[in-house]
Amino acid sequence: ELDNLEHQSSTLSQQIDQYQHSCSRMKxxxxxxxxxxDxxxxxxxxxxxTLDTMMASRSNRLRRFGDQMPELLSGIEEARRKGQFKHTPRGPLGYLISLKDPELALAVEVCLKSLLRAFTCDNYEDEKVLKSIMAxxxxxxxPTIITSQxxxxxxxxxxxAVNHPDYPSVLQALDIEDPVVANCLIDHRGIECILLIKNRTEARRVMQGGTPPAHCTQAFSKDGDQIYPNRSYSADQSRANCLSGDVxxxxxxxxxxxENQNxxxxxxxxxxxxxxEDLKQNEGLLRRASMEQKRTNDKVTKLQLELTDLKNVEEPQSDDVRLLEEDLLEIVEKISSKRSEFEEAKAQMASLKDDYEKAEQECQQHKDRISTIVEEADSVKDELSKADxxxxKCKHxxxxxxxxxxxxxxxxxNLEAQLKRKEEEVEASVAKATQISPDRSEVSRTAKSLDSEINRLKVKISTQQEQQEDREEVVRQFHEALESYKNMSQQMKNLNSFIKCLDSVMIHRLQIYADLRxxxxxxxxxxxxxxxxxxxxxxxxxxxxxxxTLSISVQPGQGSKADLSDMRSLSGGxxxxxxxxxxxxxxxxxEAPFRCLDEFDVYMDMVNRRIS
Structure with missing residues (x-):
């Protein structure tokens, strides 16, 4: 009984270890x-x-950069009207740029990061005003405030700047109308030195396959991967939030x-x-096994104490030694059989333990395979998400x-119906015109001018019909108007001839005038x-x-011996x-331009005065 209890205690210890290991693994x-x-x-x-922001940005794209961004820009505009700014701040910077290629939205967004929501000011006084509005x-x-002139x-x-024949830089991939915004991104992010390469494998080849392009510090793929010459980083986001085109x-x-995440x-x-539930069940089994082991250990301790007491007690001499020897042989046989059973159970336990360890190894291998498959499944999910x-996009x-x-x-x-109606109208009009004139005449005027002429004639006919004057009177007025027109035409011809004659006379007079002058x-x-x-x-x-103009030069003395001088260099006389x-x-x-010239000889000497 003591051996059975000890064997049971050992088995319970193994079970407790298994339960504890299982509970630890589950935890x-x-x-x-x-x-x-989490x-x-x-x-x-x-x-x-992000979805709430996108829903709100259907009517106002500014909300992509923050829910309060429209209110902030309204506050800036109000301060500008009040004259509180020397130069109006620019921002958010992401709102003031646009992409030439929409596929590069994620790459540009990962590259610029917080600069998309940033503002820039010209001086520190404007920065203080902007900070008060933001507060x-x-x-x-x-948002970040960048202060620069x-x-x-x-x-x-x-x-x-980097200048690659196949791939653009961030500066080349953006349309930036405001030079202040472009200068801010150049100064604080160096966008002229960053390449955008759609394929990540090609980006790694360009940046890490040898010498990077001149002046290129880094590159971004269309998936947001950041590639340096000696290292690379994956993007934290899978799509663009601020620069995407199709909301x-x-x-x-x-x-x-x-939906997938839910x-x-x-x-x-x-x-x-x-x-x-499994952890709770294992903990319950662990508690029961611990309690059973405790009870078994108590029984073992009690039996060991009883055995010790029995060993210390002297047994009385048996009268019948033969019976005792038979009992002893029987007990020895039982012990031998039990020992063989114990050895078999021990061997079976060792075999089961080996099987358990093998099963544990296989379980760990399966877990590793499951983990690998989960990782592959994540990449497949990403690819599936991109495919979706x-x-x-294609469905849209x-x-x-x-x-x-x-x-x-x-x-x-609609155009075919209109064409059919127009063809019917044309056929009707051709039929009417055929009744008036069987021969169709070709015209070079446009349909629009003909329509306007027809409308004008209709109005004129309508006006004439309303007036309903006498035909003879109309004919007489027509002849008078025709005679007046002929007279006026002849007068116009005579006047044109006279004007041509006057033109030739004036040309001759101008020529004679120039010669006379x-x-x-x-x-x-x-x-x-x-x-x-x-x-x-x-x-x-x-x-x-x-x-x-008239220029006068005079030289006193011999003309051939001195150069002519300006009047201002002469003496008064x-x-x-x-x-x-x-x-x-x-x-x-x-004719005399001067009626009187008084005291003209004031500065003259006697010789000049006499000659004058």
Whole structure:
């Protein structure tokens, strides 16, 4: 009995170890599942917030950058009207840029990150005003404010920018109308040095396969992977939230993803519930096994004490030794049989233990395979999600083009109906015209001009019919008007001939006038030089008829020995004498321009005064 109890205690110890190991493993799985569940819940909450933002951005794209962003821009505009800003802040920067290729939205969004919601100010006073507006309007985290002087032109980045023949830089992939926004992104993110390569394998080959392109610091794939020359990082998000073009498609994708996540959450809850039940069951088995082991150990201790007491007690001499020997042999046989049974049970237990260890190893291998399959399934899910996105995008495009096709078909039917009506109208009009004139005449005028002429004639006929004057009176007025028209035409011809004659006469007069002006100028120069020569002076007069200017130069003394000088360099007497000569030379070609010249000889010496 003692051996059985000890064997039972050993078996219970093994069971307790197994239960404890199983409980520990389940608790680890429970902790791991709890972490995964927390990650899933955070992802669901983030997707719900993103979905709410997308739903709100249907009518206002600004809400993609924050729920209070429209109110913030309204506050900035109000402050600008009040003159509180020296230069109006720009932002959010992501709202002021647009993509040339929509497929690069995720890459650009991962590249710019928080700069999409950032604002930029020209000076610190404007920054203080903007911070006060943000404190009034925004709740929660505030956008970054970048303070830098506003410049009217975009930085010249030709010397330091990457220029790849096949792949654009972030600066080349964006349409930025405001140079302040472009300069801010260049200064704080270096977008002129970042390449955008759609295929991640090609991006790694370009950046890590050898020498990277000149001036290139990093590259981004269309999936948001960030690749450096010596390392790379995966994106934290799977799609663009702020720069995506098709809002409806993003909303549908988010709704599908939320449905998948809710289903995954339900599966998590079921797995967690089953795991909790299994853990509770194992803990109950562990408690029962522990209690059973305790009871067994108590029995073993009690039997050991009784055995010790029996060993200490002297047995009385048996009268019948033969009976005792028979009992002893029987007991020895029982012990031998029990020992053999014990050895068999021990061997069986060792075999079962080996089987258990093998099963445990196989279980661990299966778990590793399951983990690997789960990881592969995650990648497959991502690819499936992308495929679903492409399918939905194609369905959306198909629906859009089907609608356009139906609209075009409806338009074609309407145009065919209109064409049929017009053909019937043309046939009716041709029939009427044939009744009036059997021969169809070809015209070069457009249909529009003919319609306007027909309408004009209809109005004229209607007006004439309303007036209903006498036919003879109308004919008489017509002949009078025709005669008046002929007279006026003849007068116009005569006037045109007279005007042509006047034009030729005026041209001849202008030519004669130019010749006369040239002769008078030469005569004036001759008289001026003759009068100066009486005193021994020499001079010149330069007429500029085009600019209506006259330049006079006089040189006292011998003309051949000195250069001509300007009038301002002469003395008072010389200037007075030259002025008298100029006035007299003008009298020779025109009427006296001066009625009176008083005290003209004030500065003259006696010789000049006598000659004058």
């Amino acid at each position: 680890e799985e429970q902790g791991k599942m709890r972490k995964e569940f 990650v899933l819940r955070r992802s669901i909450e983030a997707n719900k917030r 009034k309007v925004l709740r929660g985290p505030r 506003f410049l009217p032109r975009v930085h010249d980045t030709r010397r330091r 409806e498609e993003e909303i549908m994708h988010l709704q599908r993803e939320l 289903a995954q959450e339900a599966r998590f809850m079921q797995q967690k519930k089953k795991l909790d 996105q492409e399918v939905m 495009h198909k629906k859009h083009y089907d609608e356009k096709r139906n609209a075009h078909l409806a338009g074609i039917k 040239q002769f008078l100028s030469a005569r004036c120069k001759y008289y001026f030089n003759s009068m100066l020569a009486q005193r021994g002076y020499s001079g010149s007069m330069a007429f500029d008829h085009k600019n209506e 010389e200037r007075s004498f030259s002025t008298v000569c100029f006035v007299l030379s003008l009298w020779a070609i025109t």
